[in-house]
Amino acid sequence: MALHSAIKGKLISVIGDEDTCVGFLLGGVGEINKNRHPNFMVVDKNTAVSEIEDCFKRFLKRDDIDIILINQTYAELIRHVIDAHTSPVPAVLEIPSKDHPYDASKDSILRRARGMFNPEDLVR
Amino acid sequence: MLKSTIVDTRVRLRPSKKLLDLLGAQKEHLKELPANLAKVLEKNGYSIPKSTRILKDNEIVCKRPQIDVKLLDKLTANLPDVPSKVQEIDEMPEEKEEEAQTQPLTGDFLYLNDLHFLNSILIELRQKNVTNVFLYELIESCELILPENELKPRNPELEARCQRLREEQQNREYHKMTKNVDASLKHIPEDTVAYQLKSINKQIIAVAQFIFSVAAGFTFGFFGVNLMIGPLPFGFRILLGVIVALVIALAEMYFLAKKLHEYDEVLDAPKRKNKNSPKVSGVQMMQKPHVD
Amino acid sequence: MSDANIKSDRCAAGQLLDSLYLNMFHLIEAHTQCRIDIERTNSDGAILLARTKFQQGGQSISTAQIPTENSAEFNALCRVINAADDDISIERHPVDKENGYVDPLYWFSVLPPMSLRNAVDKFKRTIELIAESTNLQRELNKVLNGIGRLRQSAAL
Numbered sequence: 258m259a260l261h262s263a264i265k266g267k268l269i270s271v272i273g274d275e276d277t278c279v280g281f282l283l284g285g286v287g288e289i290n291k292n293r294h295p296n297f298m299v300v301d302k303n304t305a306v307s308e309i310e311d312c313f314k315r316f317l318k319r320d321d322i323d324i325i326l327i328n329q330t331y332a333e334l335i336r337h338v339i340d341a342h343t344s345p346v347p348a349v350l351e352i353p354s355k356d357h358p359y360d361a362s363k364d365s366i367l368r369r370a371r372g373m374f375n376p377e378d379l380v381r
Numbered sequence: 382m383l384k385s386t387i388v389d390t391r392v393r394l395r396p397s398k399k400l401l402d403l404l405g406a407q408k409e410h411l412k413e414l415p416a417n418l419a420k421v422l423e424k425n426g427y428s429i430p431k432s433t434r435i436l437k438d439n440e441i442v443c444k445r446p447q448i449d450v451k452l453l454d455k456l457t458a459n460l461p462d463v464p465s466k467v468q469e470i471d472e473m474p475e476e477k478e479e480e481a482q483t484q485p486l487t488g489d490f491l492y493l494n495d496l497h498f499l500n501s502i503l504i505e506l507r508q509k510n511v512t513n514v515f516l517y518e519l520i521e522s523c524e525l526i527l528p529e530n531e532l533k534p535r536n537p538e539l540e541a542r543c544q545r546l547r548e549e550q551q552n553r554e555y556h557k558m559t560k561n562v563d564a565s566l567k568h569i570p571e572d573t574v575a576y577q578l579k580s581i582n583k584q585i586i587a588v589a590q591f592i593f594s595v596a597a598g599f600t601f602g603f604f605g606v607n608l609m610i611g612p613l614p615f616g617f618r619i620l621l622g623v624i625v626a627l628v629i630a631l632a633e634m635y636f637l638a639k640k641l642h643e644y645d646e647v648l649d650a651p652k653r654k655n656k657n658s659p660k661v662s663g664v665q666m667m668q669k670p671h672v673d
Numbered sequence: 674m675s676d677a678n679i680k681s682d683r684c685a686a687g688q689l690l691d692s693l694y695l696n697m698f699h700l701i702e703a704h705t706q707c708r709i710d711i712e713r714t715n716s717d718g719a720i721l722l723a724r725t726k727f728q729q730g731g732q733s734i735s736t737a738q739i740p741t742e743n744s745a746e747f748n749a750l751c752r753v754i755n756a757a758d759d760d761i762s763i764e765r766h767p768v769d770k771e772n773g774y775v776d777p778l779y780w781f782s783v784l785p786p787m788s789l790r791n792a793v794d795k796f797k798r799t800i801e802l803i804a805e806s807t808n809l810q811r812e813l814n815k816v817l818n819g820i821g822r823l824r825q826s827a828a829l
Contacts, residue, residue: 280796286749367527374525376522386709
């Protein structure tokens with residue numbers, strides 16, 4: 258287990274479309290561990306929502322993952338799972354994809370921030 | 382309409398009546414006001430005394446406050462870990478979001494430096510014992526507006542072109558898939574003589590090019606160098622020719638291999654990709670062209 | 674417990690909550706800005722990737738080159754490490770083929786063109802921004818929790 262002891266930091270995992278995954282893998286975040294479990298998932302138009310959800314939950318369970326990157330479009334599909342995850346580790350980051358720019362009103366944490374306010378008789 | 386990148390990252394707050402009422406009531410204590418806040422107040426029917434100085438945006442100190450973590454821990458030590466209110470988020474009415482998406486929000490907003498100003502003014506007022514209101518009590522009744530994407534209409538020309546390209550690609554994919562199923566399509570276009578000649582031509586040209594450049598390289602080594610630097614022994618000339626030809630052959634080989642590889646890729650790639658997913662997305666397929 | 678004591682306690686809590694709220698606004702702005710930066714560098718990279726595809730043929734950079742469960746194991750080149758006070762940062766491991774640190778650049782092409790190399794630089798920058806964004810998000814999370822708890826506390 259010399260390999261294992263050499264590992265210090267934690268991983269960044271990616272759930273995203275082809276271009277997002279290729280990009281981050283080129284950046285060097287990808288890893289396939291001894292059990293042949295990759296830390297990335299390529300979602301295409303044939304991928305079912307349940308597959309994304311399973312993969313996301315699997316990443317949440319792994320203790321060597323510190324950040325989960327997920328395209329905001331796919332995050333929308335499994336919003337209930339993401340909203341349910343509130344512990345700071347692993348951090349779930351919703352990243353924009355090539356054809357969908359970042360939308361602040363969809364981000365889980367910003368929605369939580371907005372929920373702190375209860376608007377009443379506003380000035381129009 | 383198409384969403385594009387967020388340009389304005391400022392957080393905005395739609396002021397509530399309560400906030401403005403308080404400001405209106407305390408206006409004799411306000412020696413100065415930020416420009417934006419003054420505008421909002423006047424618009425909503427609160428007059429501002431003439432003596433009030435209007436502050437420009439850059440005059441307001443806008444620094445992230447330090448949080449007293451120890452105090453926070455002390456005050457919340459005896460509380461159980463609050464499971465953050467997920468239900469509250471779900472309660473956010475969906476229709477409201479839709480509405481916000483269709484029309485850009487208008488109205489008066491408070492920005493971050495206004496809030497900083499309010500905070501400092503409230504601290505001052507509390508010290509003078511004029512009032513006992515905190516900022517949080519005021520802003521809790523306000524609405525937080527997150528930075529929004531700009532909406533940009535998509536260029537119709539571009540849209541049409543994209544549509545056409547997409548259709549073309551889908552049509553091509555469909556052809557490849559159904560080629561060995563549909564009898565009428567089976568023979569086009571691979572089996573026509575013209576097509577075969579063309580593809581043979583392409584490869585022959587590639588190979589001929591290779592042979593020609595190697596021969597030219599050898600000729601240069603054999604004759605050219607001899608002509609340039611006087612008479613050379615015959616054996617040396619052959620050696621020179623072979624060396625030059627080899628160098629050129631190596632370089633050509635790389636390009637040839639690359640080209641052939643690409644050619645293979647084009648033919649094989651769709652098969653490889655669709656191997657385990659014969660299902661095609663819900664997009665309506667183009668009708669296949671019938672040749673009768 | 675005197676009356677004044679309770680009052681000062683309440684005052685301190687109120688001011689703390691005020692500063693938490695202001696902090697939250699700052700963090701939301703920074704958070705959004707960071708995401709936009711990510712979006713920008715990522716799309717810069719995507720354009721360079723597209724250029725590489727254009728030069729090398731459509732299938733040169735695709736999922737077909739990405740390793741799957743069946744390919745050999747390899748280690749991530751960049752990892753998240755904890756820096757000072759809860760912040761994280763990215764640490765890069767040098768390429769070392771013997772120990773499983775392979776350079777992903779060579780999955781896609783034997784002689785990577787310049788545009789692909791530039792794209793890699795962009796994506797590396799994106800990863801740095803990801804770390805920054807994670808820090809901000811965690812901080813924001815902390816502040817939100819702080820607000821939620823303080824609002825329930827007895828001092829107010």
